[in-house]
Amino acid sequence: MKRPDITLILFLMVASFSTKTYAYEIAVENADGVTIYYDYINFGRELSVTYRTTSYNSYTGSVVIPTEVVYQGETLKVTEIGDYAFSGSTGLTLIEIPSSVTSIGDYALEGCTGLTSINIPSSVTSIGMSTFYNCTSLTKVVVPDIVSWCSISFSHYPSNPLYYAHHLYSDDNTEITELVIPDGVNSIGSGAFYGCTELTSIEIPNSVASIGDWAFQGCTGLTVIEIPSSVTSIGSIAFSDCTGLTSINIPNSVTSIGNYAFMECTGLTSINIPSSVTSIGNSAFWKCTGLTSINIPNSVTSIGNYAFMECTGLTSINIP
DSSP, X not given: OOOOOHHHHHHHHHHTTTTGGGOOSEEEEOTTSOEEEEEEETTTTEEEEEOSSTTOOOOOEEEEOOSEEEETTEEEEEEEEOTTTTTTOTTEEEEEOOTTOOEEOTTTTTTXXXXXXXXXXXXXXXXXXXXXXXXXXXXXXXXXXXXXXHTOEEOSGGGSTHHHHOOEEOTTSOBOSEEEOOTTOOEEOTTTTTTOTTOOEEEOOTTOOEEOTTSSTTOTTOOEEEOOTTOOEEOTTTTTXXXXXXXXXXXXXXXXXXXXXXXXXXXXXXXXOOTTOOEEOTTTTTTOTTOOEEEOOTTOOEEOTTXXXXXXXXXXXXXX
């Protein structure tokens, strides 16, 4: 018996649009005896991992997602972890994501409180809204490829497992504390290293042109960072709450400093704003209590609301 044809699949999608997310289409038992539930995607040519019932909590113990599944004589590739797939599975302790998966959906692992580590393969390009929300036991995120990690699209703070884990590891099980971003990376994506408190230094190559929103927010262990002259923009909240930073040199290539970019960097005692900068965003240096003086160059034409609010240590400021 063959899998449902495209016409039937489209009919079912339309007929059950409002309830589609509440049913799995096939269930296949792995060689280890664990049953995984799937939906057909891409017109029935591929599979998305889903859940068993509307109450979620469909999985327990260790789950190894296969690269492909043989079902009724058909071989189908597993390319997605769907919305809510493992949501509420408090008994899930380990999940292995194969290199065939390219996206992880909204709330896919939400509430998996027993999960302690996660390996994100380099094939993954997007992670949905609140994917790891309430994964409170996570302490380890393994990233085989930093280049791919920098380009992942994170929808929201808890989309990134580092939100809880704080510890980043390479695939040889070595914790990364001194991060070297490989040459060839053009941008550091939004939220890429959010909450990675164990990072102490970051080396950014000259190929990077932009640092995304909240890219290093909450990296409290970060003491040293060199921003290369290739960077033209620093995103909103990019270094917010990096309380360990004492100084930072912004290169002449940067034209804008985003909203909240260095908010609550309480250890920051000095900062150089180059003559290339034309705008300083809202609350950019809010609560940088360690700053004692600042020089704003002639190039700056706008300073956002509350840019230096609660900078209680400031004794002098030069405004052109």
